[in-house]
Amino acid sequence: MKKIMTGNEAIARGAYEAGCKVAAAYPGTPSTEILENIANYKEIYSQWSVNEKVALEVAGGASIAGARALCAMKHVGLNVAADPLFTLAYTGVNGGLVVVTADDPGLHSSQNEQDNRYYAIHAKAAMIEPSDSQECLDFAKYAFTLSEEYDIPVLLRVTTRICHSKSLVNMGSRQDVGVKEYKKYAAKYCMIPAFAKRRHPVVEQKLKKLREYSNKIPLNRIEWGDKKVGIITSGISYQHAREVMGDNASYLKIGLSFPLPEKLIREFASGVEKLYVIEESEPYMETFVKSLGIKCIGKDVFPICGELNPEILEKVLRPETSRNTYTLDMEIPSRPPVLCAGCPHRGMFYTLKKYKDVIVTGDIGCYSLSIMPPLDVTHTLICMGAGISAGIGFEKALTLAHNGKKVFGCMGDSTFFHSGITSLIDAVYNKSEMAVIILDNRITAMTGHQQNPGTGKTLSGDISPVIDIEQIVRAVGVKGENIRVVDPYDLTETQEAVEKAYEAVEPFVIIAKRPCALIKEVQKMRATLKCTINQNKCTSCKMCLKIGCPAIAFKDDVMVIDQASCNGCTLCMQVCRFDAIERLGE
Amino acid sequence: MPLKGWVSEMTKSLILVGVGGQGTILTSKILAEGLLKLGFDVKMSEIHGMAQRGGSVNTQIRFGKKVHSPMISMGEANLLVAFEKVEAIRYLDYLKPGGTLIVNDHEIYSLPVLAGKEKYPEKAIEKLEKLVENIVIIKAADIAKDLGNIRAQNMVLLGAAVKLLEILDLDWVDLIKDNLPQKFHEININAFNAGVKQA
Ligand SMILES: Cc1ncc(C[n+]2csc(CCOP(=O)(O)OP(=O)(O)O)c2C)c(N)n1
Numbered sequence: 001m002k003k004i005m006t007g008n009e010a011i012a013r014g015a016y017e018a019g020c021k022v023a024a025a026y027p028g029t030p031s032t033e034i035l036e037n038i039a040n041y042k043e044i045y046s047q048w049s050v051n052e053k054v055a056l057e058v059a060g061g062a063s064i065a066g067a068r069a070l071c072a073m074k075h076v077g078l079n080v081a082a083d084p085l086f087t088l089a090y091t092g093v094n095g096g097l098v099v100v101t102a103d104d105p106g107l108h109s110s111q112n113e114q115d116n117r118y119y120a121i122h123a124k125a126a127m128i129e130p131s132d133s134q135e136c137l138d139f140a141k142y143a144f145t146l147s148e149e150y151d152i153p154v155l156l157r158v159t160t161r162i163c164h165s166k167s168l169v170n171m172g173s174r175q176d177v178g179v180k181e182y183k184k185y186a187a188k189y190c191m192i193p194a195f196a197k198r199r200h201p202v203v204e205q206k207l208k209k210l211r212e213y214s215n216k217i218p219l220n221r222i223e224w225g226d227k228k229v230g231i232i233t234s235g236i237s238y239q240h241a242r243e244v245m246g247d248n249a250s251y252l253k254i255g256l257s258f259p260l261p262e263k264l265i266r267e268f269a270s271g272v273e274k275l276y277v278i279e280e281s282e283p284y285m286e287t288f289v290k291s292l293g294i295k296c297i298g299k300d301v302f303p304i305c306g307e308l309n310p311e312i313l314e315k316v317l318r319p320e321t322s323r324n325t326y327t328l329d330m331e332i333p334s335r336p337p338v339l340c341a342g343c344p345h346r347g348m349f350y351t352l353k354k355y356k357d358v359i360v361t362g363d364i365g366c367y368s369l370s371i372m373p374p375l376d377v378t379h380t381l382i383c384m385g386a387g388i389s390a391g392i393g394f395e396k397a398l399t400l401a402h403n404g405k406k407v408f409g410c411m412g413d414s415t416f417f418h419s420g421i422t423s424l425i426d427a428v429y430n431k432s433e434m435a436v437i438i439l440d441n442r443i444t445a446m447t448g449h450q451q452n453p454g455t456g457k458t459l460s461g462d463i464s465p466v467i468d469i470e471q472i473v474r475a476v477g478v479k480g481e482n483i484r485v486v487d488p489y490d491l492t493e494t495q496e497a498v499e500k501a502y503e504a505v506e507p508f509v510i511i512a513k514r515p516c517a518l519i520k521e522v523q524k525m526r527a528t529l530k531c532t533i534n535q536n537k538c539t540s541c542k543m544c545l546k547i548g549c550p551a552i553a554f555k556d557d558v559m560v561i562d563q564a565s566c567n568g569c570t571l572c573m574q575v576c577r578f579d580a581i582e583r584l585g586e
Numbered sequence: 587m588p589l590k591g592w593v594s595e596m597t598k599s600l601i602l603v604g605v606g607g608q609g610t611i612l613t614s615k616i617l618a619e620g621l622l623k624l625g626f627d628v629k630m631s632e633i634h635g636m637a638q639r640g641g642s643v644n645t646q647i648r649f650g651k652k653v654h655s656p657m658i659s660m661g662e663a664n665l666l667v668a669f670e671k672v673e674a675i676r677y678l679d680y681l682k683p684g685g686t687l688i689v690n691d692h693e694i695y696s697l698p699v700l701a702g703k704e705k706y707p708e709k710a711i712e713k714l715e716k717l718v719e720n721i722v723i724i725k726a727a728d729i730a731k732d733l734g735n736i737r738a739q740n741m742v743l744l745g746a747a748v749k750l751l752e753i754l755d756l757d758w759v760d761l762i763k764d765n766l767p768q769k770f771h772e773i774n775i776n777a778f779n780a781g782v783k784q785a
Contacts, residue, residue: 243655325661333704335696337641
């Protein structure tokens, strides 16, 4: 059967068809929908893990036990999961183990542009790169077989344009391979130094064999066209190159990105007059080709930063083509993403904004948008978890500099479970004077509303125990009097808690608890709640604009609140000095 | 008919642009499924993530006999469907000379505009009309509001696009039904039909 699918849907389908039994992931754009789609296949046990390291360990354990297992994450997730990955390369697998890494060239929704192909070399795991949805399905399936044949974890590397582009896919049926037999085998699966020392040469041996096979593997192929120009390429770059050059070039399409096929590259290079390496991000293949003593053109003409696209390639490969278009010389306003109308994060940042002598170490989630004006309160954003830990260091450094500024570290509920708990323990253990704010909107909002340990539901929608953040905070040693649970829709209560935290000289934690305004049940419940402006009382002082709510506008010389997007959170009402905002509905 | 004769061996490109939450992605999905039923190879590229939160969004569709790249180049789009006026201007350089622009006569202020830091341009439509020969202006938001829900504006624009692409002889109503919960069928089908009439 044929269907149009995103790369992510196709990977899920490929795993299903391959007989995958266990899948685990932590959400992260552009990889999130892989597990969301796998969850639709009841034959696969799937779960959200608290973070990527845990997810890979879950998948690794399942693989050793004999199940075909998959784990998916965004590129930075592999940094978190690197520890198990490197050693799983030594233990090898029992059931096939596939690790999807979704890179984000162009930084559509990430904090860096790292090229995870280097992880394959570094971790000594095989790497496969599909270039459209059909290949996502086919390669995902193939990855399980390769993993078992070579007893090696296989990294399936995709990028945003592969994950989120749709193309036609031919589906097959599931091949149920069952769960392989597991036999205790400590010398393979217990990596104490004595055993690991013996495994390392085995790994080198496997890679040598795979390196040889890479010259014949069907994932790599030469497509001969005009031999004046030869292009070595992979992933989405292959599609762009094909689009621009058609049959006016020859292609070596790389599907197995690690190990790279030396003989095949030599054969291809000697068959063409001018050789290009076209790849997004780093000169990964280019460096390899050059190391073989082969001349090629790569990053001297194609950018390292950002995505490639047909236009960029055209400018280099066919500079004679010109493109005309329309231009309207007109200044237009920017349209940055913003905290939604009714977002519970707003109240906390509005409150923090009042303090001129605080440092806010932020984290990644919807609340990252507090970096933008008019809230504009956050000083740092590095990676998940750093909202607390960077705050610890910041506070220590400020103290040493005799700078009395108070440090507030912020993160969301999902981020707290992901890597905030260890940071909070560090803060207590090392007697930090920072304050921590946990923005508990009862969901993983940024990536599109995934369940997490605090929501009481699993990936498949089953009811599960709610892990209580307040109890964790208590358990790691934050004193009861230094914990406040507040409703960030209530500015008075929020302000009081922030003031207490500001004055505290011990670790202080505020849990701002209020569900995301976009959660379906919340939307339903609040559907009739609205705020409106009483034009008789409004003085157009614009105080309400300071909360940065997209529902409030100063239009045609009057303040208005868009009734379609307002959810009656009443923040604007609370900041109005003239009682000019009223609340409607129950 | 501005797009007449567009069906050929050559790959064609469409781009739908708007503001996160306006339903561009669903519209593109239905459009892509329709093109597929018509026997084309189709690729569609959407970027979501942060853009949901009121940011500027675009989805690109390329179709033809065999499509390689899902991405559209400047000056390549045969049809640009703008769900909002400023977004029409933002993405105008994707439109091919002679291509068709469908623009929703509707404005959504971004936060910098709401906060008075930046200005929403005046007379955007008039200026677009002067520049682009094949322009179709539709009050999709108003039409949808009159039908009962502004959120159906995307189906008004879909109707217009389908009409201009001359691919009406397909059961679009069926596709709309496939992609929406039953309680929204009637209004969205009405919106679609209104769009067809407008174009
Ligand atoms: C290591 C890592 N994994 C995943 C992501 C993607 N990501 C960014 S924010 C986020 C979740 C944020 O959820 P939460 O902390 O609950 O905040 P909310 O968006 O709900 O406000 C995720 C999964 C990332 N940036 N880094």
